[in-house]
Amino acid sequence: MGILDRFLRTARFSGGVHPDDHKRPAADAPLRVMPPPARLYVPLVQHIGSPARAVVAVGDHVRKGQRIGEPQGAVSAAIHAPTSGRVIAIGDIVAPHPSGLPVRGITIESDGRDEWCELEACDDPFALDPAEIGRRVARAGVVGLGGAAFPSAVKLSGGLGARVELLIINASECEPFLSCDDRLMRDRAAEAVDGIAIMLHATGAREARIGIEDNKPEAIAVMRAAVAGHARIRVEVIPTRYPMGSEKHLILVLTGREVPAEGRPSDIGVVVHNVGTAVAVRNAVRFGRPLVSRLVTVNGACVREPGNVEVPIGTLAGEVLAFCGGLRVDHGGPARLLLGGPMTGMQVPTLEVPVIKGTGGILVLDAAEVGEGDGGPCIRCGDCMRACPVGLLPLEIAARVRVGEVDKAAGFGLADCIACGCCAYVCPSRIPLVQYFHHAKGELAARTRGTQRNETIRTLTRAKAERLEREERDKAEALARRAAASLAAAAAAKQSAPVTEKVAEDANEESGVCA
């Protein structure tokens, strides 16, 4: 297909930015596999949804791939031991999160043997029922590896309800610095395509399109070669533009259709999976191997040997960095530690946080790369408005959040903000716009929680008041009944006094009954 043809066919989204991608040389360095460290810290919630429940006890010996966390609820994911060893603690570990708050997790001391538990392999996944594939993926604890970590089985087995026509594989990797998907496609193209074929079978979609940004020519070439034998899988080259990897924008560019606000891709018959998830699905279905490791890009000016590393889940970020030659302390030293990409990633306060299923990158940036200024006053230049890929007015929203008018900010479409960071990237005053939006969303969520709490409490108060009233009434009735009975007995036996006293005593005892 000609370049002009492609240009005409490709839909575009307004806004977005084109940051310097910083992907090379890390993307070109060969993939390294990191051996399990002495201790692994595995959080029980690494996904969107309810946390898993620990099913091992301290002192238990576990083997690699053994289930140690049971999913709870409809949207949840199982957790598996990333290596063989002994459980030495179940309790709080520092969460890979900007707050630095604790999260419940299992600490495993490696025995160095790294031996797998027994796995349930399958020679021909295409003979399996789609629902069975969903179950196997769920058992393997596979979540979206693009960063959001939504349990994949829910999306695969039609848990979202609507019929899926098109499977989109997100391999755009639009975030600067990150190259783990690029590396994965270059080294494991055949596995990825096999995984996509299994996903096609599981979702019942008619075709799959792999969206790859045009700044990854090697990956495009390898993937094109790998899909040669598959009629229903196509590689689509899409222009390099951040945030191309955002689900809604990728769908718009690949299909020309827009996902409604507050809607899901499944509303228009599309489901989007990350290319890394495809490999994880293949491993889960073909070999029964749960998700116990992932590719992580280690990058940034402060990393001595930047590159892509396959890291066991639960390895501390500091140990991954040590594996990559440690940190450089010249030209100012590390200024910021990030998990994920520089645009949407999480700034973490310490290196002592574990790599989890959604961690695509560990970045240690120096001051020049952070490029953070003071955050001056807004000059109303409107650059953020032009950069916003969702078509919002970041300056207006931020101005309202700044003076505490969160509701008015919500009126400007705060709920549609995808926190991509384009506005903050282009802001000449270097205003931390995204932090304003995160704060406002959190504040709104807190208010909703507060309202729900008040409602619960109102219901409980009313219930208790009603119960007390009922008890009072019952007691009065019982008293009256017994008085009547004793009167009748007195009339019969002509001796009423002792019985009445007995009734009064009973009543006293009853008033001591508690909830």
Added chain:
Amino acid sequence: MLAAILSLTILGAVLGTVLGFANRFFQVEGNPLVEEIEALMPGSNCGQCGFPGCAGAAAAIAAGQASPACCPPGGRSLAVTIAQRLGVSVDLGGADDPGPLVAEIDESICIGCTRCIRACPTDAILGGPKQIHNVMRDSCSGCAQCIDQCPTEAMVMQPLPVTLQQWFWPKPALRG
């Protein structure tokens, strides 16, 4: 002179009659605003606001004698809801808001007397005679009525711990 007196009297009488009929036509039963606000309040009648029960507080808020933020168990969300309803702005006291307080029991001191259980308006305390009690945080309204009941001072009010799911970025510090 007579004309002036007469005309003003007639004018007053006519206008008064019109207003009198209007008043009957636009009669408002009770104060719907007070009832509406009362329906929003926790209803535990804890008295921390300084008014006799939630109904009293609702009347005071509607009359503008109390701030919409006067209800500690209701917290920020209630203050904002009421302020929106009234169309007034409310000072939320900014960053030093510790969030909702809930009761907590020091289990090493609790003697299992069940007094706090009887005082609790939301049945948020679990336990029986001679057994250690426990507070269910989700149900505790933070009314603090149990605090004075405890003979061993085992009950304290504590801010709700912030969990990972509830934490959110603080507002960026102001510059310019």
Added chain:
Amino acid sequence: MNEYLLLLLSTALINNVVLVKFLGLCPTMGVSKSVDAALGMGLATTFVITLAAAASWMLEHWLLAPFDLGFLRILSFILVIAAAVQFTEMAIRKTSPALYESLGIYLPLITTNCAVLGVALLNVQQGYGFVKSVLFGFGSALGFTIVLLIFAGLRERLALAGVPAAFSGAPAAFITISLLSLAFMGFSGLIPA
């Protein structure tokens, strides 16, 4: 017809009751913190002014002029205006308790809004007929509402701006409304003399 339109335009914009004649400044400063309240206040005042203009014309031409009671003019006009305000207050309280609360003390204060009495007295001064009186009242009220809405919108924006502490609040509002007044002077060229 043309004459009436011109009257409406000139009272609403060119001889604006707030920014050119400087009447009714109290509610303009008081109820301009939010556009919603400003709209409610504007509508209430429009109702009162129009009603008062009509009632005062009748009063003047059927009572005061025939019986030569000109000295009772202000007294009787205030009486009528107060009644109209009471009526509006009851109606708002019944239909929109929230608006009633947010207008607060400014609702009964429409009585002493000098724009209302001013319009009634100006009507007599100009010797307008009934239709013209009502139009004059309605046009003035329209101008009042427009200014109130514009000013409330400006103040809502102003609340978001980083105003220096010494100027925040009333000072910035006064500067804003004086600039707005200057802007409204521009309308004086709208109708050629």
